[in-house]
Amino acid sequence: MPKRCAATAFNARGKAAKRRLEPILRFSVIFGFASTMSSDMQSTSKNINDQLVTIGSACELGVSNQDIAAFYAVQWARPIALGRTDYLQWQFNDAPTSEAGNHSVVALDGTEIIAVMGATPRDFCVGETCKKGAELTTWIVSPKAQGRGVGGKMLRYFQSRYEVLSGAGITNQALPLYLKAEFTFLAHIPRFFYVSDFERIARFTDPHSAALSIVQRRQQMGAALTQQGQACAAFDLPGRVGQPTPDAIQWNRDAAYMQWRYDEHPVFTYEAFAIDANASNACGVVMRQDEVDGIPFLHVVDFSGPPSGYAAAGAFLEAEATRRGCAFVDISATHHSLIANLRARGWNSAVDDPLIELPSLFYPVELRRPPTTSLVFWARDDRSSLYDFGQQFYSKGDLDLDRPTLAFYEKHGL
Known part of the structure; x- marks a missing residue:
């Protein structure tokens, strides 16, 4: 189970958020900000605007659902349901394993959101044995943050917290990052x-x-x-x-x-x-x-x-x-x-x-x-068996492929 986050979402620019940044900053040192890291790791850990980039879950960083929805509404190429706070609340906070917290991962440049990847915690089971997993969705990195190693750090953050990760609808831009992080890829879901x-x-x-x-x-x-x-x-x-x-x-x-x-x-x-x-x-x-x-x-x-x-x-x-x-x-x-x-x-x-x-x-x-x-x-362990898509039981509902568009909202007067 992911670390419990408070149900109350704070604004990333508020005092509450600043009080809660310290443990996440220590995590940032683990993943590439310390001088003892390899040169390759350091090359992907450049600061943006000469400030430290902070990466962590929204509920731990105190980033509000309102701010995340606004980021999606501005940055995504077309209007999506996650640009609505009510839908975002249901998908990320109301899921039974979320414990009322939003476990999506955000990257902050100071107090500004520069990247978000949606995440819903959910156990991944092999027979009666379950692993701690998360379903990933709707990854967006703002233009000012692209090419600075932010995406790779976000994936490493997820891999430090979960044993299994999965997501659908992979863009050509994101695919190399997933492959570098040892994810396996299915080009066409049957x-x-x-x-x-x-x-x-x-x-x-x-x-x-x-x-x-x-x-x-x-x-x-x-x-x-x-x-x-x-x-x-x-x-x-x-x-x-x-x-x-x-x-x-x-x-x-x-x-x-x-x-x-x-x-x-x-x-x-x-x-x-x-x-x-x-x-x-x-x-x-x-x-x-x-x-x-x-x-x-x-x-x-x-x-x-x-x-x-x-x-x-x-x-x-x-x-x-x-x-x-x-x-x-x-x-x-x-x-x-x-x-x-x-x-x-x-x-x-x-x-x-x-x-x-x-x-x-x-x-x-x-x-x-x-x-x-x-x-x-991606799985941390048992990859020789888990990386067999033919043995995995996925459905449309598992893959966040049945999400309403804003055109659906408008047509049905919602």
Whole structure:
């Protein structure tokens, strides 16, 4: 568990912040400000504006959520939800393992924020054994700080505090820093989709008729299964479904996490289902129905359960998307057994199958090639087993890939 931070956030320019800088400054000496460090380390520890750069968690430095949100609002290329204090509070302070503190890492030039990387503490589990981890997101370094070694110091700070780190949506600028810090990289997170209405799909793509015919034929590969999903709170899913495997490698999905992430989300409405709930192979899914121009579609945001139940869960999602009149249902995942089951049922790979392209962003609708994103992962120990993405069980909800845009806020009057 990360060091507990006070629930009250102080302004970085206030007296409270100044009183709390000393322990973090001692940390700065450890990571490159002392004259006994190597020349390479010293070369990355230049001061900015002739002042010491201080790096630490927001709650320990006393940096307020208001200041961090303002920094994101000014520095990020497009408006994002983390520019809103209310959403930032939910993501970083309200998570069950945050203990009401914001554990995002900030870099200060004196009292000025020059860089931020968002972080939510969360245990990373291998079977019954859990390691102290953090999900990383939305890393921004101001232009005045770029090229001064600030990014590397921020990663070293994280690595001193946590045993496992992961983040998605890696930019070309940030990737060399992650690789230098011994992270491993997945360029394309597997993403699959099932077309449930071949007329409505035309709102999002314009494929050749032959491609549609091939997709339709492939989607008939899956065995005809009739499965009912029992609606429930996400909080209840951990007690109703099994683990992917006895030695599953995944982020913690206990009831407290599921309740915060899905039942108490401040913007989105999620639906949770236990599929084949009375059997030993029960699976759980969390999904979100969305629409563009009146055309509905489904995102599978969380998926859990043993491989023996994957085919039934896939059949349920196909039937549910069709019943609702959705154009498609999509899922992002890494575990090899889940991917194999999706392929066997004829789901389309957004990366590997060159038949239909679907957008990856919907507010506004935007097609990126490839229509998925990337992932980095770091572990202090056991890398030979943990660096196998096919064994890791990631979902869209784990990767901060289902965050509302400000365009979504505006369209829905939020």
